[in-house]
Amino acid sequence: MNSLINGKALAWDIMGSKYWDSGYNGGPSPRDIQKYLDKIDKNKRVAVIGASTVNLIKAALESDLNITVIDFSEKMCNCLAKELLPQKCNIVHHDITKPVPEFLHNKFDYILADRLINRFTEIEIRKAFKEVLQLLNDNGIFRTSIRLGLYKRDMPFISEGKKRGTLHNFFDEETWIIDYSKCDDILDEFISPHGEISKDTLVEFYRLRGPEKRLRASDIENYVNSIALQDKCLKILSTETLPDVTDDLLYSFQVKNL
Missing domain, CATH: 1.10.150.330 (zn-dependent alcohol dehydrogenase)
Incomplete structure (x- = not known):
């Protein structure tokens, strides 16, 4: 296994396309997807972190957005590429808790993710926020669902x-x-x-x-406030409850100059 890839990737390697073709859809609903894509203009450079959010990725491509997908599971990356055919987008096999490749620095207007940080430990969450900041350009926005509290399961x-x-x-x-x-x-x-x-x-x-x-609102504020990179940081721009997956809040974070 690539030494730069989080061991958690093995979980998604064994899941592969079962995540979306076995009658289970853990990703955003169509109405929730509208919230993710709200006010993102055509041709904007958008990164989606998580190849399993296939319906969000398809909707973003149909909205004429310039999409790059980043995922730490090689199997999920390969399954997504097949699922999208004949459509294509850039797919990068990379762990967001590790330093992102330089060619992706400051590249994106938006980053979208579904419950990304809920998968991680506190150390991994802090690292992920730092790398997201590295990916975003000036005034870029990170929009992600976050589930606060314990999961029902x-x-x-x-x-x-x-x-x-x-x-x-x-x-x-x-x-x-x-x-x-x-x-x-x-x-x-x-x-x-x-x-x-x-x-x-x-x-x-x-x-x-x-x-x-498992996360509280105060945790999110603490993580975001502790992350800075050179002359920029992330600030919470807004939160809203999603229309269908009402257990989740859709957070928007924006890059701000220090």
């Missing part, structure tokens, strides 16, 4: 962990770090269906995702 695991006295093995109630890979058989017993994706694939997928930080 976390609750049965936490409840069962408390019953068994094993919660501390996979969930830190102080830091809000959850790691499904340490749930043992609780994961097998309580994982909820995702369309027609097999249970074995789902269990492996969540185990390989490793630790993830």
Whole structure:
């Protein structure tokens, strides 16, 4: 495996196109996509981080935007390229928690992502924000959904962990770090269906995702306020509830000069 690629990429490598062709659509709905693309003019340079957000990517291409997709899973990159045919866009196999290639510096007017930072630990989130800032040009905007609080799917695991006295093995109630890979058989017993994706694939997928930080609004403010790069930083521009996936807030961050 490429030493520059996050180990979490293995989870998406085993998922591949099952993420969108097995009756499971975890990405934005058509109405939510309209919010992502709102007021982005034609031919703007837009990066989408996450090849699994295939419907958002297709809608962006249909809106005549200049699209580059960045993803840390080589399998997801390859599956996306096949899914988009005959359409094409730039697809870059890269982990956003690692330094981005210089040819992508200051290139994009917008960056779009669906729950990107919800997949990461606190250290990875800080690194991702820094690299997003590196990708954006002056006044560029990073627009991403973020789920605040615990996921609904976390609750049965936490409840069962408390019953068994094993919660501390996979969930830190102080830091809000959850790691499904340490749930043992609780994961097998309580994982909820995702369309027609097999249970074995789902269990492996969540185990390989490793630790993830559950987030509060104050966390987002703290991360953004702590990131600066040379003479620019990110500031929260707006937040709004999405029309369909109402558990998520659509955050917009804008580049500002220091």
